[in-house]
Amino acid sequence: MAQMHEVDFEIHGDDMQFVEVELDPNEAAVGEAGAMMYMDDGIEMETLFGDGSEKKSGFLGSLLGAGKRLLTGESLFTTVFLNRASGKRKVAFAAPYPGRIIPVNLGKMGGELIAQKDSFLAAAKGVSLGIAFQKKLGAGLFGGEGFIMQRLQGDGLAFIHAGGTLLERTLAPGQVLRVDTGCIVAFQPSVDYDIQMVGGIKTAFFGGEGLFFATLRGPGTVWLQSLPLSRLAGRILASAGPAGGRDEGSVLGGVGLGGLLGDNE
Numbered sequence: 001m002a003q004m005h006e007v008d009f010e011i012h013g014d015d016m017q018f019v020e021v022e023l024d025p026n027e028a029a030v031g032e033a034g035a036m037m038y039m040d041d042g043i044e045m046e047t048l049f050g051d052g053s054e055k056k057s058g059f060l061g062s063l064l065g066a067g068k069r070l071l072t073g074e075s076l077f078t079t080v081f082l083n084r085a086s087g088k089r090k091v092a093f094a095a096p097y098p099g100r101i102i103p104v105n106l107g108k109m110g111g112e113l114i115a116q117k118d119s120f121l122a123a124a125k126g127v128s129l130g131i132a133f134q135k136k137l138g139a140g141l142f143g144g145e146g147f148i149m150q151r152l153q154g155d156g157l158a159f160i161h162a163g164g165t166l167l168e169r170t171l172a173p174g175q176v177l178r179v180d181t182g183c184i185v186a187f188q189p190s191v192d193y194d195i196q197m198v199g200g201i202k203t204a205f206f207g208g209e210g211l212f213f214a215t216l217r218g219p220g221t222v223w224l225q226s227l228p229l230s231r232l233a234g235r236i237l238a239s240a241g242p243a244g245g246r247d248e249g250s251v252l253g254g255v256g257l258g259g260l261l262g263d264n265e
Contacts, residue, residue, distance in 0.1 A: 006027075006157075007021050007022065007124050007156070007157060008021070008022040009021045009103060009159075011101050015098045015099070016095060017095045017101045018037050018092050018094040018095065018101070019092065019093050019103070019122065020090055020091075020092045021090065021091050021093070022088055022089075023082075023083035023089050024083065024088055026082070026083060026084075027125070028082040028083070028124075028125035029124060029125060030080055030122060030123050030124070030127065031078065031079050031091075031121070031122040032078065032093075032122065033047070033079060035121055035122060036081070036092070036094075037092040037093060038091070039090070039091040039092070040085075040090050041085070042083060042084055042087075042089045043081050043082065043085070043089050043091055044084050046079065046082065047078070047079050048079070080125060082125075093122040098164065098227070099161055099162050099163040099164055099165075099166070100161070100165065101121060101161055101162075102159065102160050102162060102185070103158075103159055104158050104159070104160065105156075106127065106152060106153070106154045106155055106158055107154075107155035107156065110188065110189070111153060111154065111155055112151065112152065112188075112189050113151075113152045113187075114132045114149055114150070114151060114186060114187055114189055114191075115149065115150040115151075115152060115160050116149060116150070116185055116186065117149060119161055119185060120150060120158070120159075121160060123156065123157060124154070124156035124158070126154055126156060127152060127157075128152070128153045128154055129150060129151070129152060130152075131150070132149045132150065132151040160186060160223075162185040163225045163227040163228055163231075163232060164225050164226035164227025165226040166185070166224070166226075167223070167224040167225075168221065168223050169222050169223075169224065170218075170221045170222075171191065171217070171218025171219060171221070171222060173218055174217065175217070175218040176216070176217050177215070177217075178214070178215055179213060179214045179216060179222075179224060180213055181195065181212060181213060182230050183228055184214055184216070184222070184224060185224060186223045187223070188220035188221050190218075190220040191218060191219070191220035191221075192217040194215050195212045195214055195215065196215050197212055
């Protein structure tokens with residue numbers, strides 16, 4: 001496997017984070033389309049059709065890479081940020097919603113990581129983004145992430161984003177962790193991923209946790225998030241309501257005092 005570009009980085013912020021990547025001359029980083037926050041003078045941008053990995057076999061290879069990204073919920077395009085200056089330069093990538101940015105050294109993870117869809121933020125030039133199909137029917141149908149997840153491959157740094165607070169847990173061989181399906185961020189390929197029904201009918205329908213949860217069986221490292229984007233979006237939509245919102249803390253709901261008195265001015 002080709003050696004990836006070795007980049008230095010620093011993560012800033014608490015809840016709304018961004019990662020600042022330092023590039024030596026002729027080093028490059030790859031960012032998800034629209035993730036760039038700022039970059040120093042001397043860095044050149046190039047938008048690529050596909051995932052920006054080193055080895056591509058012409059247009060067909062780029063087309064296949066782009067198709068994989070589309071299936072995993074990412075943009076068809078990635079942007080390469082190449083340092084053309086004579087000294088070090090920096091480029092920063094911002095998280096799309098409140099949470100944590102996770103730096104993962106793929107070389108220390110056996111060269112591969114399975115991640116949830118749309119979690120990729122940025123990486124060292126050469127990291128490949130592909131598809132990881134769920135081989136088990138139950139996990140694919142009811143696992144929250146569907147049959148398709150992301151497969152990050154390479155030996156360099158990759159940055160993925162998790163919503164809310166992050167938990168990193170290393171499972172011993174045979175150790176099982178039961179997780180809400182939407183709270184899975186990423187795991188090593190050595191971890192066995194499956195689903196299990198919550199319990200009795202009453203618990204399943206009225207417990208508020210859904211019908212299924214995920215089971216992760218070690219060995220390997222898993223990353224979990226406390227606030228999945230789907231849960232955040234659901235709460236926002238529920239608060240907005242059919243009328244497009246309401247006044248918090250008011251017994252009048254969406255009807256303001258002016259509306260109650262007939263004052264439409």
